[in-house]
Amino acid sequence: MKFTKDHEWVEVTGDTALVGITAYAANALGDVVFVEIPEVGKSLTKGDSFAVVESVKAASDVYAPVSGEVVAANDDLPNSPDTVNAAPESAGWIAKVKLSNPAELDELMDRDAYEAYLDTL
């Protein structure tokens, strides 16, 4: 699993990747009560806002950690947004993306680097 400074995670399998928000981000948001998932087929450029997670207090954009095409979205989340809090880095995945530029993965942090980054916040 790899991570961004905006607190998204990427789990690569072959030429696709699951993406979601990290446990740190889910905890910082608090109780997630609404998730807007992306449409399948949507083309993402790294850094695009592609989903929205909302708590009682606020709406937060989720930014694409990699470029590619959305090939699946987690349809469970609109009905069970609390999954983002319960299992942010597994069942709370948001989208599956077919990578268009796998070299972007090299720019992401591994878990040790991400945790070191969290310590600086």
Added chain:
Amino acid sequence: MPDTQDTLKFTPLYDRHVALGARVVPFAGYNMPVQYEGVLGEHKWTRESCGLFDVSHMGQARLTGAGAIATLEALTPTDFAVLNPGKQKYSLLLDDNSGILDDWMVSRPEDDGFFLVVNAACKDQDFAIIAGNLKPDTNFDVLADRALLALQGPKAKDVMQAFCPAACDLYFMECGTFELLGETAFVSRSGYTGEDGFEISFPAARVGELWDQLLTHPSVKPIGLGARDSLRMEAGMPLYGHEMDASYTLAEANLGFAMSKSRVARGDIKGFDRLKDQLDGKLDRVRVALKILSGPPAREGAKIVAKDGGVLGVVTSGGPSPSLGYSIAMGYVPPAEAAIGTQLDVEVRGKPYPAEIVSLPFVANGYHRKPKA
């Protein structure tokens, strides 16, 4: 103006909030707890049991002397001569054009004198205006050495029974002075959640002890400003800087209950020419309540649009309602679009979602009202 960490102030309970695991954020110039365990749980706890809120950032002041009534009436649309000792009234600080500069709770704990609670973000302005407009024989004291707690929820009365039983004789919008921990507490039966509850003004130097003791009651949990906001929204209560500011009047904001008929008859409300036209129906916009029928929450700034796409107004507060399970909002639309049941759309991230005008409050209140004689 953005606050910097250096200039933020602290309430006397700051260390206790941190020790309780609160997430502390800048609010109105203070480091304030936005949540402890989580907004959803805190919201529901307050609706079902009793929430304890630190609202010591709010401004507190006393106005006494023969000129106190005249001083208050010159600044507000409210008749304070008829406010009997032991009663409390909601009022508004107006500018020269009847624009709303703040909203206040004004209490009359005893014959000579009024007790004011004003918004934290407005208190410097408000107190300067009052001090600059005192009528003869009026004393004005800012009570910077007092903290303010709110106990809110259906079990607030049980908690008060355990600590200050005499205050349980108060009905909604009544007030008095009581002995609590050997100190003089000023207590009103009111709040900002729509629930039964009390607000307790208490010496800042000893409020930590009071806070600790109240938290020992099994019905009490500390509640942050996050739930305070969702609770007041469900109760349909306006928040200064959102539903109100100097560009709005009480007629637009649907706050006519802050205005006394005797003041309208006298015509001596600041900016009355503008207000009178609006009261006669010449209104461009009015505050409404919206139920969001599907889609994401519509928050402050979301456009309210007609079904034909024309922009009607804007959402001033909105979000998920933890009690109702759907999203709610308040905002402004022209009176012709304000009828209960009107169907319209709210625009969130460029897309329209259906909404309906509903009546306020969203959630029925639980006030301990005095039975009608």
